[in-house]
Amino acid sequence: MATILVVDDEMGIRALLSEILADEGHTIELAENAAQARGVRERLRPDLVLLDIWMPDVDGVTLLKEWGATGLLNMPVIMMSGHGTIDTAVEATKFGAVAFLEKPITLQKLLRAVEQALQRPAAPAPAPAPLLRTLTLPVEPPRTLVMPLAEPVIHGSVLAGAHPQVHAAVGHGHDGLLPPEQSFDLDRPLREARDAFEKSYFEFHLARENGSMTRVAEKTGLERTHLYRKLKQLGVDLNRGKRNSLA
Numbered sequence: 001m002a003t004i005l006v007v008d009d010e011m012g013i014r015a016l017l018s019e020i021l022a023d024e025g026h027t028i029e030l031a032e033n034a035a036q037a038r039g040v041r042e043r044l045r046p047d048l049v050l051l052d053i054w055m056p057d058v059d060g061v062t063l064l065k066e067w068g069a070t071g072l073l074n075m076p077v078i079m080m081s082g083h084g085t086i087d088t089a090v091e092a093t094k095f096g097a098v099a100f101l102e103k104p105i106t107l108q109k110l111l112r113a114v115e116q117a118l119q120r121p122a123a124p125a126p127a128p129a130p131l132l133r134t135l136t137l138p139v140e141p142p143r144t145l146v147m148p149l150a151e152p153v154i155h156g157s158v159l160a161g162a163h164p165q166v167h168a169a170v171g172h173g174h175d176g177l178l179p180p181e182q183s184f185d186l187d188r189p190l191r192e193a194r195d196a197f198e199k200s201y202f203e204f205h206l207a208r209e210n211g212s213m214t215r216v217a218e219k220t221g222l223e224r225t226h227l228y229r230k231l232k233q234l235g236v237d238l239n240r241g242k243r244n245s246l247a
Contacts, residue, residue: 001024001025001026001027002026002027002045002046002048002118003026003027003028003029003044003046003048003049004021004026004028004029004046004047004049004050004114005028005029005031005037005040005041005046005048005049005050005155006018006028006029006031006049006050006238007030007034007036007037007049007050007051007052007055007060007172008030008031008050008052008055009032009033009052009054009055009056010052011032013052013080013103014030014032015051017105017110019079020110020111020214021108021114024111024114026114027047027171029044033055033057033058034054034057034058034059034060034062034063035057036053036059036132037051037063038050038063039069041072045074045075046075046079047075047076047118048075048076048077049076049077049078049116049117050073050078050080050101050114051063051064051078051079051080051097052064052080052081053079053080053083054081054083055093056174057224058094060080060081061078061079061088061092063078063243064092064096067096068095068096069203073096076098076117076118077096077097077098077164078097078098078099078100078113078114078117079092079097079099079100079101079123079247080099080100080101080102080103080105081100082100082103082104083101085210086229086232086233087102089229090230090231090233097241098116098117098118098120099113099117100205101113134146164174186235192240195234198230198234199234199235199236201220202216202220202230202231202234202236202237203237204219204237205219206236206238211238213227213228213238228236234236
Protein backbone atom coordinates (compact mmCIF):
# COMPACT_ATOMS: atom_id res chain seq x y z
CA MET A 1 0.00 0.00 0.00
CA ALA A 2 0.96 3.67 -0.16
CA THR A 3 2.65 6.13 2.18
CA ILE A 4 0.41 9.20 2.47
CA LEU A 5 1.32 12.53 4.04
CA VAL A 6 -1.64 14.44 5.55
CA VAL A 7 -0.96 18.16 6.09
CA ASP A 8 -3.67 20.04 8.01
CA ASP A 9 -3.59 22.44 10.95
CA GLU A 10 -6.80 20.97 12.42
CA MET A 11 -6.04 18.02 14.69
CA GLY A 12 -9.52 16.54 14.21
CA ILE A 13 -9.12 16.49 10.42
CA ARG A 14 -5.67 14.89 10.67
CA ALA A 15 -6.98 12.22 13.05
CA LEU A 16 -10.05 11.45 10.92
CA LEU A 17 -8.16 11.19 7.62
CA SER A 18 -5.42 9.14 9.29
CA GLU A 19 -7.93 6.66 10.68
CA ILE A 20 -9.81 6.26 7.40
CA LEU A 21 -6.70 5.84 5.26
CA ALA A 22 -4.99 3.54 7.76
CA ASP A 23 -8.07 1.27 7.65
CA GLU A 24 -7.48 1.06 3.90
CA GLY A 25 -4.00 -0.31 4.57
CA HIS A 26 -1.97 2.85 3.92
CA THR A 27 0.93 4.17 6.01
CA ILE A 28 0.15 7.67 7.25
CA GLU A 29 2.53 10.55 8.03
CA LEU A 30 1.08 13.68 9.70
CA ALA A 31 2.05 17.37 9.64
CA GLU A 32 0.19 20.32 11.11
CA ASN A 33 1.96 23.07 9.16
CA ALA A 34 4.27 23.71 6.21
CA ALA A 35 7.45 23.44 8.30
CA GLN A 36 6.58 19.92 9.48
CA ALA A 37 5.51 18.97 5.95
CA ARG A 38 8.92 20.06 4.63
CA GLY A 39 10.61 17.91 7.26
CA VAL A 40 8.62 14.82 6.29
CA ARG A 41 9.31 15.49 2.59
CA GLU A 42 13.04 15.69 3.31
CA ARG A 43 13.00 12.33 5.13
CA LEU A 44 11.04 10.43 2.52
CA ARG A 45 9.15 10.73 -0.71
CA PRO A 46 5.47 10.01 0.08
CA ASP A 47 3.34 8.35 -2.57
CA LEU A 48 0.63 10.97 -2.06
CA VAL A 49 0.10 14.24 -0.16
CA LEU A 50 -3.23 15.55 1.15
CA LEU A 51 -2.53 19.27 1.59
CA ASP A 52 -4.78 21.82 3.30
CA ILE A 53 -4.86 25.26 1.68
CA TRP A 54 -5.54 27.48 4.68
CA MET A 55 -2.79 27.07 7.28
CA PRO A 56 -1.48 29.65 9.78
CA ASP A 57 2.17 29.92 8.71
CA VAL A 58 2.45 29.12 5.00
CA ASP A 59 -0.64 28.30 2.95
CA GLY A 60 -0.89 25.09 0.96
CA VAL A 61 -0.73 26.68 -2.49
CA THR A 62 2.51 28.47 -1.56
CA LEU A 63 4.01 25.19 -0.33
CA LEU A 64 2.87 23.48 -3.54
CA LYS A 65 4.62 26.18 -5.61
CA GLU A 66 7.76 25.81 -3.47
CA TRP A 67 7.93 22.05 -4.04
CA GLY A 68 7.43 22.56 -7.77
CA ALA A 69 10.15 25.22 -7.99
CA THR A 70 12.68 23.07 -6.11
CA GLY A 71 12.02 19.83 -8.01
CA LEU A 72 10.31 18.13 -5.04
CA LEU A 73 6.86 17.85 -6.60
CA ASN A 74 7.38 14.30 -7.88
CA MET A 75 4.35 12.87 -6.07
CA PRO A 76 0.62 13.58 -6.58
CA VAL A 77 -0.90 16.24 -4.32
CA ILE A 78 -4.60 16.57 -3.46
CA MET A 79 -5.58 20.01 -2.14
CA MET A 80 -8.22 20.39 0.61
CA SER A 81 -10.15 23.43 1.83
CA GLY A 82 -13.33 24.37 3.62
CA HIS A 83 -13.30 27.85 2.11
CA GLY A 84 -12.18 27.05 -1.41
CA THR A 85 -13.43 28.66 -4.59
CA ILE A 86 -13.26 27.66 -8.23
CA ASP A 87 -10.42 30.15 -8.71
CA THR A 88 -8.50 28.57 -5.83
CA ALA A 89 -8.97 25.08 -7.28
CA VAL A 90 -7.88 26.22 -10.75
CA GLU A 91 -4.80 27.94 -9.31
CA ALA A 92 -3.84 24.79 -7.39
CA THR A 93 -4.11 22.60 -10.49
CA LYS A 94 -1.98 25.09 -12.43
CA PHE A 95 0.84 24.53 -9.96
CA GLY A 96 0.65 20.72 -10.00
CA ALA A 97 -2.24 19.55 -7.79
CA VAL A 98 -4.08 16.54 -9.20
CA ALA A 99 -7.40 17.08 -7.39
CA PHE A 100 -9.27 19.43 -5.06
CA LEU A 101 -11.48 18.24 -2.17
CA GLU A 102 -13.91 20.60 -0.48
CA LYS A 103 -14.50 20.18 3.26
CA PRO A 104 -16.39 18.53 4.81
CA ILE A 105 -14.94 15.65 2.80
CA THR A 106 -17.22 12.66 2.28
CA LEU A 107 -15.79 9.16 2.64
CA GLN A 108 -16.64 8.25 -0.96
CA LYS A 109 -14.98 11.36 -2.45
CA LEU A 110 -11.88 10.91 -0.31
CA LEU A 111 -11.33 7.26 -1.22
CA ARG A 112 -12.08 7.86 -4.90
CA ALA A 113 -9.67 10.80 -5.11
CA VAL A 114 -6.93 8.87 -3.30
CA GLU A 115 -7.39 5.83 -5.54
CA GLN A 116 -7.27 7.90 -8.73
CA ALA A 117 -4.23 9.88 -7.58
CA LEU A 118 -2.28 6.73 -6.68
CA GLN A 119 -3.01 5.26 -10.12
CA ARG A 120 -1.33 8.19 -11.85
CA PRO A 121 2.13 7.41 -13.28
CA ALA A 122 5.03 8.59 -11.17
CA ALA A 123 6.36 12.01 -12.12
CA PRO A 124 9.81 11.86 -13.76
CA ALA A 125 12.79 13.34 -11.96
CA PRO A 126 13.49 16.90 -13.17
CA ALA A 127 16.07 17.09 -15.94
CA PRO A 128 19.20 19.18 -15.38
CA ALA A 129 19.02 22.68 -16.81
CA PRO A 130 20.46 22.75 -20.35
CA LEU A 131 23.49 24.86 -21.18
CA LEU A 132 22.57 28.12 -22.85
CA ARG A 133 24.11 28.82 -26.20
CA THR A 134 23.83 31.88 -28.38
CA LEU A 135 22.54 31.11 -31.86
CA THR A 136 22.65 33.51 -34.78
CA LEU A 137 19.70 32.93 -37.08
CA PRO A 138 19.41 34.36 -40.60
CA VAL A 139 16.71 36.95 -41.21
CA GLU A 140 13.81 35.38 -43.07
CA PRO A 141 11.21 37.14 -45.22
CA PRO A 142 7.61 37.32 -43.98
CA ARG A 143 5.75 34.07 -44.17
CA THR A 144 2.03 33.41 -44.50
CA LEU A 145 0.39 30.12 -43.59
CA VAL A 146 -2.96 29.78 -45.38
CA MET A 147 -5.59 27.46 -43.95
CA PRO A 148 -9.20 26.61 -45.02
CA LEU A 149 -12.01 29.16 -44.52
CA ALA A 150 -13.67 29.24 -41.08
CA GLU A 151 -10.48 28.02 -39.40
CA PRO A 152 -7.77 30.23 -37.82
CA VAL A 153 -5.38 31.66 -40.41
CA ILE A 154 -2.01 32.70 -38.96
CA HIS A 155 -0.09 35.53 -40.59
CA GLY A 156 3.21 36.05 -38.84
CA SER A 157 6.67 37.44 -39.36
CA VAL A 158 9.58 38.09 -36.99
CA LEU A 159 12.30 40.35 -38.42
CA ALA A 160 15.47 41.66 -36.83
CA GLY A 161 14.48 44.55 -34.57
CA ALA A 162 10.76 44.16 -35.29
CA HIS A 163 8.11 43.92 -32.55
CA PRO A 164 6.94 40.28 -32.62
CA GLN A 165 3.21 39.82 -33.14
CA VAL A 166 0.90 37.12 -34.44
CA HIS A 167 -2.29 38.09 -36.25
CA ALA A 168 -5.02 35.47 -36.29
CA ALA A 169 -7.63 36.11 -38.97
CA VAL A 170 -10.72 33.98 -38.47
CA GLY A 171 -12.85 33.12 -41.49
CA HIS A 172 -16.36 34.59 -41.27
CA GLY A 173 -18.53 31.53 -41.80
CA HIS A 174 -21.90 31.01 -40.14
CA ASP A 175 -23.39 34.30 -41.47
CA GLY A 176 -20.33 36.32 -40.45
CA LEU A 177 -20.89 35.82 -36.73
CA LEU A 178 -17.46 34.50 -35.83
CA PRO A 179 -15.03 36.71 -33.87
CA PRO A 180 -13.07 39.35 -35.87
CA GLU A 181 -9.33 39.30 -36.54
CA GLN A 182 -7.20 39.01 -33.38
CA SER A 183 -3.66 40.23 -32.72
CA PHE A 184 -1.41 38.53 -30.17
CA ASP A 185 1.61 40.35 -28.78
CA LEU A 186 4.44 37.84 -28.38
CA ASP A 187 6.65 40.25 -26.45
CA ARG A 188 4.95 39.47 -23.12
CA PRO A 189 5.11 36.79 -20.38
CA LEU A 190 4.18 33.29 -21.56
CA ARG A 191 1.17 32.97 -19.25
CA GLU A 192 -0.35 36.25 -20.44
CA ALA A 193 0.20 35.35 -24.10
CA ARG A 194 -1.26 31.88 -23.56
CA ASP A 195 -4.34 33.22 -21.76
CA ALA A 196 -4.98 35.74 -24.54
CA PHE A 197 -4.78 33.02 -27.18
CA GLU A 198 -6.95 30.60 -25.19
CA LYS A 199 -9.62 33.28 -24.68
CA SER A 200 -9.80 33.93 -28.45
CA TYR A 201 -9.77 30.18 -29.12
CA PHE A 202 -12.78 29.51 -26.88
CA GLU A 203 -14.65 32.61 -28.12
CA PHE A 204 -14.19 31.31 -31.67
CA HIS A 205 -15.67 27.91 -30.81
CA LEU A 206 -18.52 29.45 -28.76
CA ALA A 207 -19.47 31.62 -31.71
CA ARG A 208 -19.20 28.77 -34.19
CA GLU A 209 -21.36 26.49 -32.01
CA ASN A 210 -23.89 29.26 -31.20
CA GLY A 211 -23.03 29.17 -27.49
CA SER A 212 -23.60 25.39 -27.05
CA MET A 213 -21.37 24.30 -24.15
CA THR A 214 -21.94 20.63 -25.05
CA ARG A 215 -20.68 21.03 -28.62
CA VAL A 216 -17.79 23.26 -27.57
CA ALA A 217 -16.75 20.65 -24.99
CA GLU A 218 -16.77 17.99 -27.73
CA LYS A 219 -14.82 20.17 -30.16
CA THR A 220 -12.15 21.17 -27.64
CA GLY A 221 -11.88 17.79 -25.90
CA LEU A 222 -12.70 19.12 -22.42
CA GLU A 223 -15.26 17.97 -19.88
CA ARG A 224 -18.15 20.44 -19.45
CA THR A 225 -17.25 21.20 -15.81
CA HIS A 226 -13.60 21.87 -16.64
CA LEU A 227 -14.61 23.87 -19.73
CA TYR A 228 -16.96 26.09 -17.70
CA ARG A 229 -14.26 26.76 -15.10
CA LYS A 230 -11.75 27.52 -17.84
CA LEU A 231 -14.08 30.03 -19.51
CA LYS A 232 -14.83 31.78 -16.22
CA GLN A 233 -11.12 31.95 -15.42
CA LEU A 234 -10.33 33.53 -18.81
CA GLY A 235 -13.22 36.01 -18.54
CA VAL A 236 -15.01 34.66 -21.62
CA ASP A 237 -18.57 36.00 -22.10
CA LEU A 238 -20.60 32.77 -22.02
CA ASN A 239 -23.62 34.44 -23.63
CA ARG A 240 -21.72 35.88 -26.56
CA GLY A 241 -22.39 33.00 -28.93
CA LYS A 242 -26.04 32.87 -27.96
CA ARG A 243 -26.53 36.59 -28.55
CA ASN A 244 -24.86 36.36 -31.92
CA SER A 245 -27.07 33.50 -32.97
CA LEU A 246 -30.18 35.61 -32.21
CA ALA A 247 -28.89 38.75 -33.90
